Every structure is written in structure tokens, then in C-alpha cells.
Amino acid sequence: MFDVFKSYLSSKIAITDEEFELIKSLGILKKLRKRQYLLQAGDSWKYDAFVCKGCLRTYRVDDKGQEHILGFSIENWWTGDRESLLSGTPAQSNIDALEDSVVLLFTHENFLHICHEIPAFNELINGILARSFVALQNRIHASISYTAEEKYQNFLKTSPQLANRVPQSMIASYLGISAETLSRIRHQSLKK
Template identity: 50%
Template sequence: MYDLILDHISRHIRLTPAEANRFTSVLRHRKIRRRQYLLQVGDVSQYENFITKGCLRAYTVDAQGGEHIAMFGVEGWWISDLFSFLTNTPATQNIDALEDSEVLSIEKSDLEKLYIDVPEFNRLFRILLQNAFVAHQKRILASISQTAEEQYMSFIARYPTLDQRVPQHQIASYLGLTPETLSRIRKLQAKK
């Protein structure tokens, strides 16, 4: 059950067997059915979640009921409302499962204790936070400087199989496009 997360961690830090056991002892295995929420707007995010199976999305809903997807998460990725998690304030995003999914969750209080017991986790989560910031900044810059076609190609490069796992209208939402625009881009790409 812990192979994927321990492999992921080993790319950034080295743990002794005892440290790995300490870490896995605080993880909570959770199954999330398709369309079930992992987190809802207004709840405080108490967990960082590592996806071991499935696909989830983080999104907001505007006043007209339109969904705006901020992030997809697949196997080997972390997902949470990071602002809520770090500030202990109500979440501004929903997170739900697009497929039957499984996550390993670590509660904030357990993570804080882990920072003390296994200092290497300070380094790990600093790296993860830096990577999240870089990805966020790249996404913002792409949305204001790339054409719709370039954004779609970047999306495919980042999520090579996701276009076969989620509906086209959700990919359009993530990219800030209409489904019709995305359909035209996909048709053009198919002809190349």
C-alpha cells in the first residue's frame, strides 16, 4: 500500500527504515468513490493527500454555477486546498473524485510532529511546496501568454493520458476555454 508514496519520497529525501515506518504509521488510507468529495468549500482542509489510485480535481463554482477547475490530481500526485491547509481557514475549493480513487492522507498535526521527529520531512515538504509554487506560476503565465492551442499542448504534455480519463468539458474548464474551442483545437491536432 505504501510503495508508491515511499518511492515518491525517495526521489527527494532518504529515510531509514525506522523513519519510513514512523511516516507510514500516521498515514490514513481513504477510498473515495467517483463523485464523492474529499473536501468541500467551507470545510477546513486538515489533510495533505497523496493519490495512490484514481483521479481527483480541485475546483470552484461561480455564482452562475460554472465550474472552474484549478487542478487535476492523478496517481503519484498530492492534492489539497493548500491555502486552507496552511492557514487553517475554510477551503475555497471543492475536491472530488472523477474516478473511484484512493489516497493516503496525513493530518496537519501529525505532519507537524513528523517535522520534529524526522527533520528530513521539513526538506521534503519545502521541496513539494516549491514545486507547487513553480507549477502554479507556470500555469498563470501560460494562461496569460499562450494561445489556446499552446495551452492545450502544455496540458497534454503535463497530463499525457488524462484526456482519455476525464470529459472534454472538464479539460476545457481547466484551460479556461469553452468546450467548443477545445473541440476545434483537438480536431486541428488530429489532422497534424
Template identity: 55%
Template sequence: MGGIDHPGFFYFRKDMDSTIFEIFKKYTRRYVKLTDEELARIESVCTYKKLRKQQYLLQEGDVWKLHAFIVRGCLRTYSIDEQGKEHIVGFGVNNWWVGDRESLKSGKPSKFNIDAVIKSEVILIRDRDFTRLLKEIPAFNEMISTILDRSFMAAQQRILSFISHCAEERYLAFLEVYPGFAACIPKNMIASFLGITRETLSRVRKSAASK
């Protein structure tokens, strides 16, 4: 398996195009105001990774030790059952964070895979550096707390959707959450994420398009 410590995994920060971190800086302004010194401190611990289509960021069995911010592209988080069937638990797109928080906090091997649905670029921060940033920069800590709260609420909404919404309602919600990316994601992946078959997805898409 190719884990996060696999040789050649990281691109050094010096190879990062100046526009890459500008995207992250713009993202932070949605939440907090960071000083130039604070942003420079964050940038100093960032590394950069380009992912080919279907290239892994994390493989099942590896321990996740990073915080990954998606600059461009689309990644998916999924597991594979004993029958070899994929179960997609989430997608991550531009300006989203992705990773396995359970593995990160427990230090146990991940039960999930994360790979690129399309060519993608991510900014990576090792957990030990990330923890220092939270202590050193209160505004950054505030931003991450807000993001974690929103992520928790989104997870609750997805559970509620599976319990109480029909397939068409789940599909329409998917289009709202991932505008502009639905066309890039293979239909079998969308069906897996929604918990329906490809045939059901085809019927749902036709029904939604006719309204």
C-alpha cells in the same frame, strides 16, 4: 456538508493493503533516502481512503486539515461561481499531493471542492501529525520543501501559460502534464481547466491531431 470529520470518513490504517504504503515509499525515494524507522513513523500516522467517482474529499465551506497523497486515480480542485459555473483550478493524479493549503494554514473555510474524477485511492495524514513528522524527520522536511517549491513554480507556469499561450498550446501542455489521464477526464472538465469552451476544445483537439 460532509467534511473531513464526517463519521466514517477514515479507513483505519489496519485496513490498508501493504502495497499501498509501498507506493508511497517508492515515491519518497525520488527525493530523499528515509530509514526503515522513519518510514515506519510516517506509516503510523497514515490513514487510507477510497473515493468513488464524484465523491468529495473536500467540500466548499469545510476547513481543510489534512495532507493527501494520491496513490491511484485522479482528483480535481474547483470552485463554483454564483451562476453555478464550475472553475477547475487543478487536477491531481498518481503520486501527487492534493488539498487546500490556504484553508489549512489559515483555518478558514475552503473556497474549493475536491472530488474524484475517477475511482481513486489516497493516503491521508492529519496536519498535526504531518507537522510533527517535519520536525522529527529532517529528510522528510527536505522532501516536502522541494515539492512545495516545484508546486509554486508549476503554478507560476500555469499563470504564464494563460497570459501568453494560445488555446492549442495550453492543450498540448495539458497533455504533457497529465499523460495517460487525458482520456479519463471528461472534455467539459478539460475545457474548464484550460479556460476555454467545449467547442474551442474540439477545434483545438482536431488541429493538434492533424499535425
């Protein structure tokens, strides 16, 4: 599974074999079965995690017991709880596997070490963070501006890889609408 990460890196930056050996020596592969937690709310999160295979979700549970999905992570994406990582506080979010999955974990200390040793890697990570920021901002825009139907259409446009991979009810949760409303929207859209 390290090779997944290697081809990911090679496609983004120039990296020598020695550099990759360093990275490899600091990474921990972890297999997750469907439904297994990678992180449970209340625990603290200490890693940077790369998804080699599968699909995970990050979600929070409110007072009434309802789940709200903050995001999905599939192959070649990063996941984790940045808030817990940065501030050392217990995580508010849960992360679990929607499919059997494999993630590559780096303790944040090791991760920073890699960033320091391999400037191109550092650049890559900063670029990802900056683009994720833009994506979140666009998601906020959608969230405060769009109707339920527009939110769904926008989701299909921005996340086509997910549309047929995660349950519809989770897409609804991700969009902040009820599963029933999404079902009706899809039904109506067919007629057009």
C-alpha cells in the same frame, strides 16, 4: 496501499524502516469512490493528502454555477486546500474523485511532526512546494499569453499523463476555455 507511499518516498529520499513506521502510524488511508468528495467547499480542510491511487480534481463553482478546475491530482501527487489549511478559513474549493481512488491523509499536526522528526522528508516537501510554485507561475504565463490552441498544446506537453485520462470537458475547464472550443481546436489540429 502504504507500500505505494513507501516506494514513493524511497525513490526520493533515504528512509529507514523505523522512520517509515512512524509515518505509517500517523497516516490514515481513505478510499473514495468515483464522484465522492474528499473536500466540499465551505468545510475546513485539516490535512495533507497523498494520492496512492486514482485521480482527483480540485475545482470551484462560481455564482452562475459554473465549475472551474484548478487542478488534477493523480498517483504520487499531493492534494488539499492549502488556503484553508493555512488560514483556518472554510475552503473555497471542492475536491472530488474522478476515478475510484485511495488517498493517504495526515492531519497537518502529524504532518508537521513528521517534518520535524525526519529532516529529509521536510526537505522533500519544501522542494515540492518550490517546484509547484514554479509550475503555477508557468501556468499563469500560459494563461495570460497563449491562445486557446496554444493553451491546449502546452497542456499536452506539460501533462501528457492527464490528456487521455480525464474528460475533455474538464481539460477545457482547467484551461479556462469552453468545451466546444476545445473540441473544435482538436478537430482542426488533426487536419495539420
